[in-house]
Amino acid sequence: MAKQSYICGLDAAMSVIGGKWKSLILWELREGTRRFGRLRQALSGVSEKMLMQQLRELEADGIVHREVYSQVPPKVEYSLTELGVSLYESVLPLAMWGEERMDGIGAARASA
């Protein structure tokens, strides 16, 4: 894959975090490690295939660490890397913006 060029920093950041599921995965991992099944439960509506793909991309971008424990049945845990934690911290103001305006956003859409 060729090295991408970005218009600005926000463009680069959105290429990592953009899309519904990735930001929710980041949010869900803020409190620590999660197993695949628990992640999927938290992100109601995501398919197994889609969640796996999103996790792989986040792993390739160095945001998520995947730890495989060789036991039977195999246990796989996901967590944020140091880079992932810095990304989480940088979306906090955006998350607060959404939190404060959540009802308003829905209402505007409904009446549009």
Added chain:
Amino acid sequence: MAKQSYICGLDAAMSVIGGKWKSLILWELREGTRRFGRLRQALSGVSEKMLMQQLRELEADGIVHREVYSQVPPKVEYSLTELGVSLYESVLPLAMWGEERMDGIGAARASA
């Protein structure tokens, strides 16, 4: 359209700003009003139809204001609303995160 429900504030915020073009539109309007043609020029690669659609959605969400001047030929200018400015301010840390790591993000992708 039914009122949407969101898993968290970040989910709500991403529903407004998610997607490549919307964040770039927000970024481009940070310095003031822009005419459609200039916006399209700044967002190299966006089609006229796509840009129009993204602007309409941002307008419906109260982020972007569309001012039509009745002159010949008609002049249409876009700007951030007060809500749009607050959204812009809340993505600043994320934009800085991307700015600082822009080269690294590209490199990780290229070697993946």
